[in-house]
Amino acid sequence: MCADTHFGTERETLLHVAEGLLVDAKRHGAEAADVMASHGTDFEVKVADGAIVTLTQATAKGLGLRVLVDGRMGFCTTSDFTSASLARVAERAVALAREAAPDEHNGLANAAPTRIDSGDDLDLFDPAVTELSTETKIAWAHALERSARSVDPRVSRFRDSGVGNGVSVSVLVTSTGAIRTQCNTAISLWCNPIACERDELQTEVWYDAKSHVDDLETVEAIGQRAGRRAVRMLGARKIKTQQVPVIFEPQESAGLVAGLVGALDGDMVFKRATFLADKLHNLIAVPALSIVDDPHLRRGLGSCRFDGEGLETHKRALVDQGKLAGFLYDSYTARKASVSPTASARRSWSSLPSAGPFNLTLLPGAGSLASIIQESRKALLVTRGLGRGLNSVSGEYSRGANGLWIEHGEIVHPVQEVTIAGDFIEMLQTIDRVGADVERRGTIGAPSLRIAEMTVSGG
Amino acid sequence: MSSLRNLVPLSLLEELVALAMSKGGDFADVYLERSQLNSIALEEHKIRTASHSSSLGVGVRVMAGTEVGYAYSDDLEPKALRETALVAAAIAHTGGRTEPVSMKTIALPSRYPVVPVPDAVPPREKVALLMRGEVAARAHDSRVTQVMGSFVDLTKEILMATSSGELAEDAQVMCRLNFTVIAMDAQGDRRMGFAGGGGRVPFAHYAHELTPEAAAHEAARMALAQLGAHSAPAGPQTVVLAPGWSGILLHEAVGHGLEADFIRKKTSLYAGQLGQRVASDLVTVIDNATLPHRRGSLNVDDEAVLGQEKVLIENGILKGYMVDRLSARVMGLASTGSGRRESYQHAPLPRMTNTYMAPGKHDPKEILASVKRGLYCAAFGGGQVDISNGNFVFEVREGYLIEDGKLTAPVKNATLVGVGPEALKNVSMVGSDWALDPGIGTCGKDGQSVPVGVGMPTVRLDGITVGGTHVR
Numbered sequence: 001m002c003a004d005t006h007f008g009t010e011r012e013t014l015l016h017v018a019e020g021l022l023v024d025a026k027r028h029g030a031e032a033a034d035v036m037a038s039h040g041t042d043f044e045v046k047v048a049d050g051a052i053v054t055l056t057q058a059t060a061k062g063l064g065l066r067v068l069v070d071g072r073m074g075f076c077t078t079s080d081f082t083s084a085s086l087a088r089v090a091e092r093a094v095a096l097a098r099e100a101a102p103d104e105h106n107g108l109a110n111a112a113p114t115r116i117d118s119g120d121d122l123d124l125f126d127p128a129v130t131e132l133s134t135e136t137k138i139a140w141a142h143a144l145e146r147s148a149r150s151v152d153p154r155v156s157r158f159r160d161s162g163v164g165n166g167v168s169v170s171v172l173v174t175s176t177g178a179i180r181t182q183c184n185t186a187i188s189l190w191c192n193p194i195a196c197e198r199d200e201l202q203t204e205v206w207y208d209a210k211s212h213v214d215d216l217e218t219v220e221a222i223g224q225r226a227g228r229r230a231v232r233m234l235g236a237r238k239i240k241t242q243q244v245p246v247i248f249e250p251q252e253s254a255g256l257v258a259g260l261v262g263a264l265d266g267d268m269v270f271k272r273a274t275f276l277a278d279k280l281h282n283l284i285a286v287p288a289l290s291i292v293d294d295p296h297l298r299r300g301l302g303s304c305r306f307d308g309e310g311l312e313t314h315k316r317a318l319v320d321q322g323k324l325a326g327f328l329y330d331s332y333t334a335r336k337a338s339v340s341p342t343a344s345a346r347r348s349w350s351s352l353p354s355a356g357p358f359n360l361t362l363l364p365g366a367g368s369l370a371s372i373i374q375e376s377r378k379a380l381l382v383t384r385g386l387g388r389g390l391n392s393v394s395g396e397y398s399r400g401a402n403g404l405w406i407e408h409g410e411i412v413h414p415v416q417e418v419t420i421a422g423d424f425i426e427m428l429q430t431i432d433r434v435g436a437d438v439e440r441r442g443t444i445g446a447p448s449l450r451i452a453e454m455t456v457s458g459g
Numbered sequence: 460m461s462s463l464r465n466l467v468p469l470s471l472l473e474e475l476v477a478l479a480m481s482k483g484g485d486f487a488d489v490y491l492e493r494s495q496l497n498s499i500a501l502e503e504h505k506i507r508t509a510s511h512s513s514s515l516g517v518g519v520r521v522m523a524g525t526e527v528g529y530a531y532s533d534d535l536e537p538k539a540l541r542e543t544a545l546v547a548a549a550i551a552h553t554g555g556r557t558e559p560v561s562m563k564t565i566a567l568p569s570r571y572p573v574v575p576v577p578d579a580v581p582p583r584e585k586v587a588l589l590m591r592g593e594v595a596a597r598a599h600d601s602r603v604t605q606v607m608g609s610f611v612d613l614t615k616e617i618l619m620a621t622s623s624g625e626l627a628e629d630a631q632v633m634c635r636l637n638f639t640v641i642a643m644d645a646q647g648d649r650r651m652g653f654a655g656g657g658g659r660v661p662f663a664h665y666a667h668e669l670t671p672e673a674a675a676h677e678a679a680r681m682a683l684a685q686l687g688a689h690s691a692p693a694g695p696q697t698v699v700l701a702p703g704w705s706g707i708l709l710h711e712a713v714g715h716g717l718e719a720d721f722i723r724k725k726t727s728l729y730a731g732q733l734g735q736r737v738a739s740d741l742v743t744v745i746d747n748a749t750l751p752h753r754r755g756s757l758n759v760d761d762e763a764v765l766g767q768e769k770v771l772i773e774n775g776i777l778k779g780y781m782v783d784r785l786s787a788r789v790m791g792l793a794s795t796g797s798g799r800r801e802s803y804q805h806a807p808l809p810r811m812t813n814t815y816m817a818p819g820k821h822d823p824k825e826i827l828a829s830v831k832r833g834l835y836c837a838a839f840g841g842g843q844v845d846i847s848n849g850n851f852v853f854e855v856r857e858g859y860l861i862e863d864g865k866l867t868a869p870v871k872n873a874t875l876v877g878v879g880p881e882a883l884k885n886v887s888m889v890g891s892d893w894a895l896d897p898g899i900g901t902c903g904k905d906g907q908s909v910p911v912g913v914g915m916p917t918v919r920l921d922g923i924t925v926g927g928t929h930v931r
Contacts, residue, residue: 042804048724052526054806057546060533075510079533085513092511099582101505159726159847194726194847201728203847236848241694241930271503271605272649273641352508387843387852387874393641393651396872398691398926400843400852416850419874419926421693457693457876457926 005130010039011169011181014063017081018173021065024090026175030067030097032108033175036308037063038349040168045134046160047141053160055138062349067093071102077350109331109341111310113177118305119184123298126212129165129185137163140219144191147223152195154234155227159192159203170349178310185211186301189219191226195234202233202414204384209442211299229383232404236414238458239405245379245432246420246454247372247406250439252382253446257291257362259390259397259424264318265355266329266344268392270337275395275424276324284324285428288365291319293328293344295358302358302443308347313358316342322429328355362446365434369448372433374409380456381406382420390424397424401456418458427451463491463618463628467517469562471537472620475519476560478544480622483553484523485788487622488762489544491517492803494615495578501589501608509582516803519544523551525789529806562626567758567765570751571659573632577612580662585610588636592671596640599679602686604649605641606675610634612662619763627763633754633910634660635898638675642682650688650871652681653838653856656897658754658912669897681838681857684869691858691873691927697833698875698920699826699861703894704839706815706913709744710902711844711851712879713737717771717779718809718904719786719797727846728880729777737777738883741819744772746781748796748812754898755813755912762798762807769795771814772883783809801907808904815914819889823917826888828864834873834925835859835866849879852926874926882923890917 018035025033039061046053064077067090074097076089119125144161165187172180190207206226208217217225248256268274276284295313297303307313309331317325329337330345330353345353373381386400398421404411435448472489479487496512517540518531528550532543548555589608596606613633620626637655654677656669665671700708713729721727729737738744748757748766757766762784770778782790783798786809798807827835840854855873859866895914902911 051524052550054527054529055550056529056531056806058531058543058804060531060804062533073508075508077510077512079514079516096509096511096582099499099506099509099586101507103505103507157724157726159721159724199728201726201847203726203845233848238924243930271641272643273605273651275649350512352510386845386850386876388841388854391651391872393649394871396928398854398872398874398928400850400874400876400926402845402850416848417876417878417924419693419852419876419924421691421872421874421926421928423928455693455926455928455930457874457924459695459924 007167007169007183011171011183014039014169014171015173015179018063018171021086021090022173022175024087025065025067025093028090028094030069030094032068033066034108034172035063035065036170036172036347036349038168038170041166043166044162044164045137045141046162047145048158048160050142052138064349064351065089065093066352067097068106069094069097071104071106072097072100073106074100075352105332105335107331108174108176109309109311111174111176111178115179116305118182122296122303124184124211124303126185128213129187130167132165140189143219144189144223147220148191148193148227151224151227152231154195154197154231155193156196157194159194161191164188172310174310180306180310182304187213187216189216189222191223193226193230195230197234200234202230202236204229204233207441209301211301215299233402233414236402236416238417239415239456240459241457243453243455245376245450245452247376247379247381247450248448249369249383250437250446250448251441252385253362253449254444255385255389257360257444257446261318261357261360263392264327266327266333266337267355269327270333274392279324282324283322284425285319285322286431287322288434289319289322289428289431290317290363292317292361292363293357293359294361297359300359304358307343308345308353311341311343313343328357330355360444361438364436364438364447366436368437369435372435372448372450373406376406377408379406380415395424397422397427418456420454420456422454427454463493463616466535467491473559473562475540475544476620476622478541479519479521479548481555482548483551483555484521486522486784487520489517489519489620490761490803491618492615494613496613497578498609498611499582499585499589501593504593506586506589517543518803519547520806521547521550522785526550527785527806531804560622560624562620563624564626565763567627567629570749570756570758573659573661576614576632577634577662578614584662588665588671592638592675595672596638596675596679599676600683602642602644602683603640603679604643607639609637621763625763627759629758632659633657634662634664636665636669636671636674638678640678640682642686644686648686650682650685652678654678654681656899658752658898659756660752685857685871688869688871690929691870691925692929693925693927695922695924697830698923699830699833699835700915700918700920701837702890702892702915702917704896704913705836706896706915707839707842707900708853709816709915710811710814710911710913711842712882713744714811714814715844716846716849716879717781719780719782719790720809721846722780723786723790728849732777735777736775737880738772738775739886740775741889742772742775742883742886743817745770745817746811746814750813753813753895753912754900754910755811757796757812760796760798761800764794764796764798766812767796781809781811783807799909801909805907808907810904810909811902811911813912813914815895816916818891818893818916821888821890823890823892826890826917826919827861829888829919830861830864833861834870835861851879852876872928876924876926882920885921885923886918887921888919892916
């Protein structure tokens with residue numbers, strides 16, 4: 001669809017600007033260069049108590065130029081596409097490169113000198129997202145709030161509820177002749193109600209984020225789920241300090257996956273600044289745990305045919321039946337570590353490439369969250385984490401947690417003001433349940449998990 | 460470079476404000492921003508990257524009752540700006556006025572004059588700072604395995620015009636030098652140390668106040684001090700907070716809950732508590748935008764109101780909130796100059812500036828000596844708060860056991876967790892050794908990041924939950 005629309009025209013405009021900049025860069029002395037440029041629309045409406053809080057609308061653009069001069073790298077970005085501004089960008093990038101040190105590992109990736117237009121082939125562009133009227137989005141935002149209120153009279157205040165959507169067109173052009181483009185859409189809905197009883201306030205958020213309108217959980221379901229989650233936290237209290245099984249809801253498991261994959265950055269591995277540096281091909285988790293990065297997931301919010309340096313991407317296992325199967329490298333870190341590049345460079349127009357995943361999935365096991373709860377004699381079910389969690393240098397994990405206390409397979413009362421802590425590898429090696437209930441809200445999909453024992457600190 | 464006033468002439472600003480109010484509404488403002496960001500990064504003994512980012516754009520906001528319409532543009536052509544103003548104006552439906560607003564420049568204080576601006580300092584001088592720090596960190600100890608450094612500076616100019624006729628123009632610079640050091644011992648234990656700082660300071664700050672050697676040594680010291688650390692004890696205990704950056708605890712535990720948007724919507728547990736006791740009588744908390752050259756200081760906020768000093772809590776009694784223009788109008792209060800935004804792409808929100816606890820009477824040595832068993836928090840990492848139930852959490856970056864009034868073994872993997880008002884009621888001693896942080900804080904709210912300062916004397920907190928792995 002992209003090619004037929006207004007966004008298709010924007011794409012050709014971006015390519016024209018980017019190619020012009022490469023010519024400028026060469027003229028100023030760059031041996032090699034690449035440009036990432038984007039154009040996008042930005043819309044967000046937030047409502048609370050039946051009124052609009054803010055309604056934001058804009059289009060925005062930007063580009064980043066990376067240059068190599070005598071093995072040195074310089075980088076410059078701008079959102080100002082006037083010719084005077086663009087002329088300064090190339091000159092300044094080359095001047096900055098001369099301040100950096102030469103590094104034999106610097107260079108562009110070995111991307112094929114072809115043009116790849118990504119987006120339609122992976123079904124990443126939903127015309128329905130672009131066609132939503134402002135009135136519809138405002139109405140949805142109000143409906144989110146109404147749905148949350150409908151579940152219980154104690155859902156009586158709101159931080160906000162809202163709808164955000166955008167269309168983005170990006171191009172990557174290298175001085176070695178690679179041309180890459182991508183068009184995609186994104187839409188997100190969220191509801192953040194507060195349940196009140198006497199002096200107690202409990203807030204919760206529920207949300208969904210997808211590339212296509214049709215894939216979203218319904219407005220009513222999101223609002224109701226947010227309301228029920230807030231109400232069930234009323235009466236939350238500390239539990240005493242102890243070692244118990246800890247169950248993670250799917251979105252909290254996704255947080256564990258994000259932490260783990262953050263420690264797979266090849267740059268950190270090379271610097272031995274991650275606890276996983278020595279663990280390639282070792283068993284770091286139970287055999288029931290497998291994590292896959294799939295850049296070609298249809299309609300995936302993180303999908304792309306090529307990485308941030310133009311290399312063609314492919315699906316790969318990061319953790320395969322408990323074994324650490326691979327790290328993430330961009331071309332610089334791959335050269336430095338003398339390994340094959342994994343086409344894992346991620347990049348926005350405002351940043352240099354760095355290694356990262358596309359769409360992660362923690363593969364499903366068996367059973368539902370309800371069955372895992374039923375099988376637990378005593379456990380803490382974590383419904384929301386607070387704070388960062390994993391120290392990726394040392395591998396220690398410690399995080400604030402809100403949740404529900406389980407006894408004899410039933411939810412007994414809500415819990416707050418506690419932390420959960422442990423050694424991350426020990427946690428992964430003592431996962432004793434992996435659910436079948438994979439949920440994907442954003443770029444990470446994960447099911448419910450149970451860890452046999454963690455330290456819960458409370459009273 | 461030409462001044463912002465030449466980029467968008469006064470007559471056009473006046474026209475844009477009038478267009479913003481053309482559908483009705485109670486208030487409108489136009490915010491023009493130009494920024495130049497430089498970043499130099501060092502790793503593995505050499506300068507890895509040198510980069511520059513420039514940004515220029517206009518944000519237009521219209522308030523109608525409690526509703527806000529916002530639009531922005533990175534295209535400064537008059538036609539694009541007029542369209543932007545009309546998009547923002549659409550929030551109002553009451554029928555507007557068309558008479559032009561004539562602007563009057565408001566006089567600003569000068570709390571952070573910086574010449575030359577950091578964008579004009581040659582990159583070579585910033586590179587030299589990083590190289591000096593790298594040498595110092597490596598020379599500090601052979602167990603230092605990695606040194607990463609960065610120097611980031613921002614030169615930002617803003618120009619604001621409001622429908623009440625205020626015109627304000629400010630230059631807000633920011634510098635920050637940072638070192639991260641990783642140390643490893645013979646057993647393979649790896650620990651990280653961080654140090655650095657800055658503020659709205661001239662580059663000369665790094666010749667005297669904070670040399671790269673001092674910052675690099677401090678980062679190395681922190682990493683080395685934690686090698687062989689013990690598991691943190693879990694459960695409630697007495698905690699002593701070091702002066703300075705520990706103020707981040709105040710920022711999270713009470714600061715956010717006193718921002719007027721949460722008060723107005725009654726989503727903060729501090730709503731309706733004005734004049735009530737919310738902390739121990741030893742506790743006085745101030746938010747102060749007027750400190751010279753500090754990271755959170757403001758001559759003027761991002762909605763053309765002068766930066767101010769305000770007492771939030773005095774001897775344990777809640778005295779005031781941080782108020783932006785919207786909350787001020789709806790709540791019948793005066794703005795406290797607390798309206799801030801990340802950039803022209805964002806509508807302002809009430810935010811903190813430099814937030815600190817006032818010093819008390821106790822000798823810091825006496826505070827430490829008073830604790831039989833407990834945890835000393837020398838440095839914190841990040842924190843987060845849930846403003847509704849007041850739950851907060853903090854990562855302890857550098858901590859030590861206190862045994863019989865003395866610091867003993869370092870501890871690892873500790874987190875503090877508590878409820879804001881309870882924690883502040885459990886403040887039992889406040890030191891006379893007040894300090895501000897070195898200029899490292901960034902605060903996030905609703906997806907917007909702004910620089911902030913924090914401060915704190917040595918403080919004793921009783922019965923706070925420490926999240927650890929060692930169950931006693």
